[in-house]
Amino acid sequence: MDLKHDLLQRTLLLDSEALAEMYDTYSPALYRYAMRLLGDPDLAEDCVAETFTRYLQAIKKRQGPREYLQAYLFRIAHNWITDHYRHTGEPNLSLEDGFPLVSEDDPAQSTSDRLRRQHVRSVLRLLTPDQQKVIMLKYLEGWENDEVARALGKPISSVKSLQHRALVALRRILLVDENEKA
Amino acid sequence: MKKRNDEMINPRLKSILDEIKTVPPRDPRRVAQGRARFLAQAARTRQELSRYPNLCLEEWLGRTWKGYSTALITLAIIIILGIMVTGGGTVYAAQDSLPNEPLYPIKILSEDVRVELARSQQAELDLLLEFSQRRGEEIVALVSLHITPSENVHTRFELQIQQALQIAGNMDDTGTVESLNRIRETLMIQLKKIEYIRAKTEGKTAQILTDLHNWIINRLLLVENGIADPEGFRQKFQNELQNGNIWATPSSNQSGQYPGVRNTPEPQATPTSTEPQPTIPGSQPTPQGPGPQPSPAEPKSTPHGPKPTPHGPKPTPKRSGPH
Numbered sequence: 201m202d203l204k205h206d207l208l209q210r211t212l213l214l215d216s217e218a219l220a221e222m223y224d225t226y227s228p229a230l231y232r233y234a235m236r237l238l239g240d241p242d243l244a245e246d247c248v249a250e251t252f253t254r255y256l257q258a259i260k261k262r263q264g265p266r267e268y269l270q271a272y273l274f275r276i277a278h279n280w281i282t283d284h285y286r287h288t289g290e291p292n293l294s295l296e297d298g299f300p301l302v303s304e305d306d307p308a309q310s311t312s313d314r315l316r317r318q319h320v321r322s323v324l325r326l327l328t329p330d331q332q333k334v335i336m337l338k339y340l341e342g343w344e345n346d347e348v349a350r351a352l353g354k355p356i357s358s359v360k361s362l363q364h365r366a367l368v369a370l371r372r373i374l375l376v377d378e379n380e381k382a
Numbered sequence: 383m384k385k386r387n388d389e390m391i392n393p394r395l396k397s398i399l400d401e402i403k404t405v406p407p408r409d410p411r412r413v414a415q416g417r418a419r420f421l422a423q424a425a426r427t428r429q430e431l432s433r434y435p436n437l438c439l440e441e442w443l444g445r446t447w448k449g450y451s452t453a454l455i456t457l458a459i460i461i462i463l464g465i466m467v468t469g470g471g472t473v474y475a476a477q478d479s480l481p482n483e484p485l486y487p488i489k490i491l492s493e494d495v496r497v498e499l500a501r502s503q504q505a506e507l508d509l510l511l512e513f514s515q516r517r518g519e520e521i522v523a524l525v526s527l528h529i530t531p532s533e534n535v536h537t538r539f540e541l542q543i544q545q546a547l548q549i550a551g552n553m554d555d556t557g558t559v560e561s562l563n564r565i566r567e568t569l570m571i572q573l574k575k576i577e578y579i580r581a582k583t584e585g586k587t588a589q590i591l592t593d594l595h596n597w598i599i600n601r602l603l604l605v606e607n608g609i610a611d612p613e614g615f616r617q618k619f620q621n622e623l624q625n626g627n628i629w630a631t632p633s634s635n636q637s638g639q640y641p642g643v644r645n646t647p648e649p650q651a652t653p654t655s656t657e658p659q660p661t662i663p664g665s666q667p668t669p670q671g672p673g674p675q676p677s678p679a680e681p682k683s684t685p686h687g688p689k690p691t692p693h694g695p696k697p698t699p700k701r702s703g704p705h
Contacts, residue, residue, distance in 0.1 A: 209599045212606070213573075214428040216421065223417050228408065235405045245412050252420045256427050262610035266603070317402050339391060340403050367391060374398050 208269040212259055223252060226270060229341070230277050236340055237281050237332075239321055247284075251277045271351035274337065282329050323373050331366035334359055480523055481535050490538070497545075507549045507561055511568045514542040518572040521594075525579045530587045536594050543569070543601060548623075550608070551616040558612040566605045573598045 207225075210218030227248050234247035254276050258264045265272040324332050330352055337343040337351055345363075349356045391399075476485035476492065493513050500506035517539035524531045543565065550561035576598065580591040608615025 206596075209603065213570075213599070213602060214424055214431065216424060216428075219424045220417070220421060223420055227413070227416065231408050232405045236402045239402070241406070241409065245408075245416060249416050249419065252416075253423060256420075256423055260427050260431065262606050313401075316398075320398060320402050335399070339396065339399055367395070370395055370399075371392055374395060375392070 204269060205267065208265065208267065211255075211269070212264045214259060222269065226273050227252070229270075230273060233274060233336065233341065234277055234281060236336065237278075237321060237324065238284070239317060243284065247277055247280050250280050254280075268350045271347065274333075274351050275353070278329065278333050278336075285325060320374075323370065326373065327366050327369055328362075330354070331362050331369070334362045335366050335370070338363060480520055480527075481532060482524070482529060503549050503552060507546050507564070510542045510546040510549070511564060514539050514546070514568060515571070517542065518575050521591075522575050522579055525583060525587060525591070531590060533590075536590065539572075539594070540597060547601070547604070547619055551612075551619050555612045558615065559609050562605045562608045562612075562615070566602065566609070569598050569602050569605065573602070 207218055207221060211222050230248045230251055231244050234244035235241065238244050238247065251273055255264070255273065324335065327335065333352055334348055337348045338345070343351070345356050345359050349359045352359060352362075354362075476488035479485040479489050493509070493516075497506055497509050497513070500509055517535055520535055521531045521539075524535070546561070546565050546568075550558050550565060553561060573595065576591050576595045580588060580595060583591060604615065604618065607618070
């Protein structure tokens, strides 16, 4: 029995040490994931908190995962983000998005960076939720196809197909935008 | 290492995506607050789940003696008297023996007799859980004496739990859930014991305890699912019996034959999935989010598996019991 599987099983039994270990292990990655898609530290923290709360609720209903804890948690987080955007719509552009300033002395550059990040997130939201997950997990989190497949609950062949369509869509939108601007 | 079939991402596209890759550091104060809040939630959930209704004594007595015929009560009195006259002292003395002691086989034999004589499923379940607790106590006692428990001891523990599960599956839904709750409590107690002593051991003993620990966790998961879905539990358990995948250690019996249990094969009407589909709570509005899929490793129900019936087959203890 590998350590991750052992950890999963102990969390299903509400073992306090295991739950603490789970939080310490997965909350940083979940925060990064949420932050990349939301661009707001408060919302990202809310997403992490809600992800773990939903995990406890699943255990309470005896519906927790049998395997692949990480995939399960990321799926909860992504669903929360999708629901958040569905309810709130496109975010207003704020002066501070929580990302580090590349050039603190150059407000124009900082604003430009922030706008570009906002644009990337907006374009990602044009993809289907599954396509977003594939791009985020594979190219930003560095997961392998089999891990992405577990997070999506789909076969690897479907992941590859989603990945292909997502990349085509992103190329069409992002690169064409760039060419037009050029 | 990237797999060969991976689609290469356009470098410019990659650099655009990388703009959101770097994330500012997380506020440590908020991390600590979030962690503490989560652990407090977990403690509350644990408390809520641990509240089980206790059986009152009258109900227990009523159930224990209900249905006994006069002839059987008479027979039991005769047997008890016979034991007291001929060898009751020895049997009594054997009850505290450990697996490495000469009287232990008598202890095991007396347990088997008591289980065999149990009139009702409930009485049988009570005895099996009591005796499985004894196995746990024996393991703890052996380990504290720096003796590695023999495979027979934990195999017998596993067998008794399996028999208790079989009985639970033979009841109606209410009885199954109630029995599974009791089995769960027994397993949790054993799990705590094993965890406690495992930390103090090493080598072969630690390995045996780890195998047993994992087996108990595996059974707890089955029980937890069974409490939520009794019918799914029955199907899964019968599939396990057929597949023989019920033992803690590879060296244990894996022949697929469950010793002492006489299964009556009977075609199942509906070869449905044995597991309730897990879902992510609160994520229903998301169209693509049906929740994690069942593990590919989960055994699927077979269309021709044996089906538990309310009155049988009755599990019997392993006669060639471990000594």
